[in-house]
Amino acid sequence: MKAEIIAVGSELLLGQISNTNARFLSGKMTEVGVDVHFHTAVGDNRSRLTAALSAAEKRSDLIILTGGLGPTRDDLTKETVAEFTGTNLVMDSESLSRIESYFRKRDLPMTENNRKQAAVIEGADVFINYNGLACGMAVKGETVIVLLPGPPGELEPMVQRDLLPWLARMTGTGEAITSRVLRFFGIGEAQLAGEIDDIIANQSNPTVAPLASDGEVTIRLTSKGMPDQNVQALDRMEKTILSRAGTWFYGYDTNTLAKVTADALGKSGSTIACAESLTGGMFGSMLTGESGASSFYTGGVICYDANVKQNVLNVKEDTIRTYGTVSRECAAELAENVRTLMKSTIGISFTGVAGPDSLEGKEPGLVFIAIADSRGTAVKRLSLAGSRSAVRERAAKFGCYFLLKQLNEEESTKE
Missing domain, CATH: 3.40.980.10 (MoaB/Mog-like domain)
Structure with a gap:
């Protein structure tokens, strides 16, 4: 009809x-x-x-x-x-x-x-x-x-x-239209479309429709037919797409990046604490907005001011003087020290320049995200475009994305 x-x-x-x-x-x-x-x-x-x-x-x-x-x-x-x-x-x-x-x-x-x-x-x-x-x-x-x-x-x-x-x-036909949404982060719509351009060009049933929204990209797969046949067709198409773009895939349908990350934290048995300069509590708010957060979220420190970084989170004065608060070195110390302070298994930190003005001679959009655990500390450097609010929100989402990838890798090594 x-x-x-x-x-x-x-x-x-x-x-x-x-x-x-x-x-x-x-x-x-x-x-x-x-x-x-x-x-x-x-x-x-x-x-x-x-x-x-x-x-x-x-x-x-x-x-x-x-x-x-x-x-x-x-x-x-x-x-x-x-x-x-x-x-x-x-x-x-x-x-x-x-x-x-x-x-x-x-x-x-x-x-x-x-x-x-x-x-x-x-x-x-x-x-x-x-x-x-x-x-x-x-x-x-x-x-x-x-x-x-x-x-x-x-x-x-x-x-x-x-x-x-x-x-x-x-x-009375028994037919249905079955949809499945694949969610991706860390890749732009144009790049993702390029990865599956031939699939989009030759689509019939299932249909394949990419859509960008809020710094993420989704692909909606839709199949029309008998319900069991629809599921099989969607499974085959999903497998083909993920064989090319699986690096950036994180979840399905209405699941958000924060929810998938929260679920992974809960499943892993890990606990996390965060030190947020650039994001001002946004990352912690994303995680604690999900049910079950009390089982893995130990706490956070909003450390906009350099004095808070030094006096609360024990970032070395020499680190700030030599490298600045927006630096790989400062991000690493923030993640390591908030982990120790909160007695969590993971520490994560965010520092950067949200804009619109530069800071410490560094351009707006420069972001450092550090994740520290018992194995060491990894720091990611990002150059993000957009408004002040967009940079902050995307940085918080990238924190979820990097953390999720780390948790998934740990899970795969256990298996």
């Missing part, structure tokens, strides 16, 4: 809220083998919504509308769809009963316009709203039209409980 999602609400066009429903629905439609070809947003206007429906009917087998099912005068979705399909609105007794019960239990007066939320298109299959008042519905025809409430807290459970099974029963 070819589907179109129409989000109804002037607040979407005014930029007052984001259209998160379209993203959620597109992801869920793949589970039942439905291809979403179009996203449309339209204001609370009957004539413009009718025009959107007319355009969608010509190019789609399934139209999903979100929003505009409430009790107010500008909630026009049901009325417009009924007029468009030449049907009437009738009252759904179960929905009406639930609405009346809602107000009665709260000892609130039920205004007449709330009855509107129980009105449904005649002949539609009704989806009861267990998380709100306005029911959803599906209207069968040459083009199937589905109406869903706008609030995500109502729409999402209704999609899971009612719409997905309903669509699966209706399509």
Whole structure:
């Protein structure tokens, strides 16, 4: 089936809220083998919504509308769809009963316009709203039209409980669209695309789509067919891609670099402490934002000032005088000393020039990251581009990346 999602609400066009429903629905439609070809947003206007429906009917087998099912005068979705399909609105007794019960239990007066939320298109299959008042519905025809409430807290459970099974029963093919996201760090989109250029050029099923975001690169693999065949096809494509670009691969789907690193730390039994000059606590915040951090994160020191580096973390005065605070030597001492101070198995440090001005005669973007453990200390030198905030965030992510690679190497040697 070819589907179109129409989000109804002037607040979407005014930029007052984001259209998160379209993203959620597109992801869920793949589970039942439905291809979403179009996203449309339209204001609370009957004539413009009718025009959107007319355009969608010509190019789609399934139209999903979100929003505009409430009790107010500008909630026009049901009325417009009924007029468009030449049907009437009738009252759904179960929905009406639930609405009346809602107000009665709260000892609130039920205004007449709330009855509107129980009105449904005649002949539609009704989806009861267990998380709100306005029911959803599906209207069968040459083009199937589905109406869903706008609030995500109502729409999402209704999609899971009612719409997905309903669509699966209706399509009955057993086919699905299965996606897998491969996540990479430390390589640019252009370089990664170059590594797999022939794969992208010759893709069919599965399809291969690279995307850069927040200093990372993802590759979405998508296969359409029977579920078991999809998994096998994705496995083969993943193996081919990682044989060329596996050095930069770190995880799947929605997993973040911080989460994968935190999981690896927890699995390894290691503990970590951090000394953060450049990143100002950002690295520690990333790790402690993950569940289970108390088992591996012992603590950190934000050491922006040279006096803190010397007096708290015992960096030698001679080191700072000879090499500066932004140096390989200073980074190494910070990592080693914070490890000792916090009694952790690993120490990591960050020092550099975030910009926009130079520091100690060193250009913005120069970063040193050191990792110290019982085997010694490794220092990485980076030259990062971008704004001050971008340099700091990318440095923290590189800290996760370098640490993850080290943990993975240690794990492989054990095996």
